[in-house]
Amino acid sequence: MLPEVHGWLRRRTSSAGDWPVQDLVAAKGDTTVSVVLPARDERETVGEIVGVIRRELAPLVDELVVIDSRSTDDTARVAARAGARVHAQDEILPGLKPMDGKGEALWKSLAVTSGDVLVFADADIRNFRASLILGVLGPLLSDPTVMYAKGCYDRPLHGTPNGGGRVTELVARPLINLYWPELAGFIQPLAGEYAGRRSALERIPFLTGYAVELGLLIDLLELGGLDGLAQVDLGSREHAPQCTEALGMMSAQIMLAAWSRLERQGRISSVAPPATRLCQFRRGLEGHEVLIRDIGIGERPPMITVNP
């Protein structure tokens, strides 16, 4: 690990317990806070998450928004009934050709919120607790030199204390260590719980799909340097795990995120761009079924450059 990352790890890592709600209420002042939950088919969990935020964080949260990301269930209804303001992803900035996935939902949330600080959290978290929001909000309300704070946590999966974060351990962490070692201190670089200043988030592009988190880390590092970034130990987080096949597609999108940033930084040639289709296999009754999926990612420009 680079010496500057060792120093950063000590200086910029805190814990959720370091940020009690009463301290943050005092520190908040005139700063406004928007909480955004990107949600695709999360009817089982989104209502409880919204309820916890509304009940326990009312003094800190000025607006609570769920971006309904083409759900096929009644996520929007459940979220609205719990008290969130719900926007359908494809109805935001309707003059733009729609793009796909989580990154699109997060980018569009900038257009329908007004908070000086935005806090993002996944909507599939089980046993959600307010400290998952408080923790990442802490550095942003307490230290003006911090523009972005990411959560880190243990990731129990299938009964093992740290079986989760499969794409992090197999794809994102190796890529970061190989090409962006300044970011190697992030314990959960793909964590879906993070807070950022609007003044920073609106000045960087957003990659779509599951490429968004890696893209944000790389672009924020470029925008404001490592010392503008922080991380907060939130303890443990359990979510609805996806199957290996789905994580294969997610991995491909994260690899495309890395390629796009290496190409932009002139570290690889754009002569032969990578393919954007992934071939996977399932055993069927007559041998193997071939599944071809488009795992291409898009990129939205900095929101500050978009005329609504």
Ligand SMILES: O=c1ccn([C@@H]2O[C@H](COP(=O)(O)OP(=O)(O)O)[C@@H](O)[C@H]2O)c(=O)[nH]1
């Ligand atoms: O097209 C999408 C895919 C995912 N999500 C949301 O993004 C968060 C993280 O996605 P997911 O749970 O699929 O990823 P994982 O946590 O399994 O890596 C969840 O709240 C999803 O509902 C979304 O808004 N749009």
Ligand SMILES: O=C(O)[C@@H](COP(=O)(O)O)O[C@H]1O[C@H](CO)[C@@H](O)[C@H](O)[C@H]1O
């Ligand atoms: O960290 C990971 O490896 C993946 C998959 O986690 P699991 O193996 O299902 O616990 O989950 C993260 O990655 C996604 C892509 O960046 C994020 O959108 C999710 O919020 C995050 O949970």
